[in-house]
């Protein structure tokens with residue numbers, strides 16, 4: 296009898312975590328490493344949020360709470376959806392979990408049966424396919440190339456839908472490409488979805504506030520109200536308020552789904568951290584200045600990184616509208632040999648050679664389901680970014 300489960304055998308460890316691990320090993324061995332592989336803001340959580348958490352501890356909010364969130368936080372989430380997205384939800388339609396990640400996981404675990412399909416546009420966030428597999432479903436990938444701006448066309452969506460399709464996962468702005476669906480592009484997709492009432496929509500809006508150049512963020516249930524009763528609108532405080540470690544995410548959708556997710560959570564983790572919930576309450580209800588400040592900082596860094604990368608021979612870097620990633624192509628480097636003698640056979644070979652020869656850690660595109668690319672997270676200091684780009688440029692210039 297095998298000790299480990301068959302379910303576990305279906306999934307692979309996170310490639311982004313593996314890359315960060317290699318970078319850490321090389322750093323521990325004394326090498327000068329710049330890691331551009333982490334998916335989190337490098338800023339501190341704003342002071343008023345930290346103070347609210349300390350006050351929550353002192354006020355004794357240190358016990359179990361309602362399984363899927365304290366009423367005050369659920370109300371704050373409803374207020375946020377009304378204020379920022381024009382969406383009207385009741386607290387009974389809201390679920391709070393240990394990060395947006397748990398919300399996605401709960402939704403898939405609570406709904407997927409063997410053979411159920413989940414449409415995942417590629418490039419995708421590394422966790423979607425494996426979460427679908429863990430839940431017993433089948434991911435169906437739709438390739439969205441750089442030429443298509445990394446966004447899915449309505450025709451491609453239509454072609455991917457089958458009678459077994461249960462969910463479409465839509466992440467705008469996207470990790471890893473930074474691409475976003477503007478209102479017209481979103482409407483084109485929702486027009487298709489309206490025709491297929493058995494397909495549910497999982498909108499991952501975690502990068503909602505990180506949009507640049509005046510890009511208007513929209514979410515499917517807002518653009519097409521007829522989809523609202525089959526949409527889970529997921530969001531969280533991790534990226535919006537530099538709160539990745541606090542582990543609070545949330546989702547809103549029909550009560551049937553929200554209740555099923557709460558049932559699952561009641562038998563796994565129970566409530567998300569009580570202190571994290573009070574911190575998230577302060578984040579959503581308090582001053583919102585941090586959002587504009589971080590957006591401006593990330594836009595400046597995006598511009599620095601895109602301009603810098605486009606001076607590197609063999610790299611072509613589109614300008615993303617959001618998140619804090621760029622997803623350049625290395626098509627023109629394929630088949631070349633690095634100064635250190637490594638053949639750039641694919642994007643994984645590129646990332647490995649880059650790390651070994653320059654100390655810059657990036658994540659290769661195959662991990663996100665679209666090659667030949669690599670992802671840079673520019674959520675790090677301007678000085679580190681400038682240094683990293685100089686090293687990448689040197690590496691590319693050395694390729695023959």
Ligand SMILES: Cc1ncc(COP(=O)(O)O)c(C=O)c1O
Nearest residue numbers: 334394395396420470531533544
């Ligand atoms: C696209 C996307 N969705 C969801 C998450 C999960 O965020 P959290 O669990 O911190 O709320 C991440 C984090 O990297 C992400 O990139």
